[in-house]
Amino acid sequence: xxxxxxxxxxxxxxxxxxxxxxxxxxxxxxxxxxxxxxxxxxxxxxxxxxxxxxxxxxxxxxxxxxxxxxxxxxxxxxxxxxxxxxxxxxxxxxxxxxxxxxxxxxxxxxxxxxxxxxxxxxxxxxxxxxxxxxxxxxxxxxxxxxxxxxxxxxxxxxxxxxxxxxxxxxxxxxxxxxxxxx
Numbered sequence: 735x736x737x738x739x740x741x742x743x744x745x746x747x748x749x750x751x752x753x754x755x756x757x758x759x760x761x762x763x764x765x766x767x768x769x770x771x772x773x774x775x776x777x778x779x780x781x782x783x784x785x786x787x788x789x790x791x792x793x794x795x796x797x798x799x800x801x802x803x804x805x806x807x808x809x810x811x812x813x814x815x816x817x818x819x820x821x822x823x824x825x826x827x828x829x830x831x832x833x834x835x836x837x838x839x840x841x842x843x844x845x846x847x848x849x850x851x852x853x854x855x856x857x858x859x860x861x862x863x864x865x866x867x868x869x870x871x872x873x874x875x876x877x878x879x880x881x882x883x884x885x886x887x888x889x890x891x892x893x894x895x896x897x898x899x900x901x902x903x904x905x906x907x908x909x910x911x912x913x914x915x916x
Contacts, residue, residue: 748783760784765798800883803857804891813852814895817841823889823902824880825909835913837906839885840878849875858884886910 748756752773759769766780773780805813824838843849853861856877864874879885889903896903 753783756780756783798881798883800887801858801881802879802884802887803855804887805855809855810891811895813856814892816843816848816852817892818896818898821899823885823899823906825902825906835909836880837882837885837910838878838880839888840876842874842876844872844874846873846875849877852877856888882910882914886914 756769756773759772760766760780766777769780770777820843821839821841824836824840826836841849841852849861858877858879858881862876862878864876866873879888886907889907893900893903893907
């Protein structure tokens with residue numbers, strides 16, 4: 735879609751060069767916060783400029799870049815089976831606000847070796863160890879990410895292999911594709 739540079743510049747006091755730079759940076763996949771700091775404008779303003787210019791859907795946001803590694807096919811299939819049994823997808827309202835949704839991906843298990851394998855294979859931001867609260871409980875290990883890009887990539891890769899959580903994964907993928915620039 736061709737953007738009317740003159741109408742956006744007139745309305746938002748951007749020079750033509752600044753607007754072109756904003757568009758070029760957005761096309762490279764740079765996060766809105768980084769674009770805003772380069773141009774001296776707010777992150778939300780970057781999204782508004784791009785939406786009004788017809789480059790993105792209104793209210794679409796660019797999530798932070800992914801932090802995970804893409805596992806091999808055999809590892810993906812094993813991970814999908816393990817996730818079907820031991821994982822969960824977080825998809826809820828943040829602070830009871832219907833317009834803000836949180837998404838997350840988490841696997842919890844008491845087997846340290848398997849959880850370390852997942853952390854090493856997928857990488858990512860978060861691997862936790864939770865000590866037992868009672869003497870007869872086991873130590874629990876968890877791997878999770880709340881990064882929307884990571885959640886999207888993992889669910890997109892695992893979804894064909896999921897059995898139990900396939901519907902849930904499709905629901906979250908549809909939400910992310912509709913509301914975020916992935």
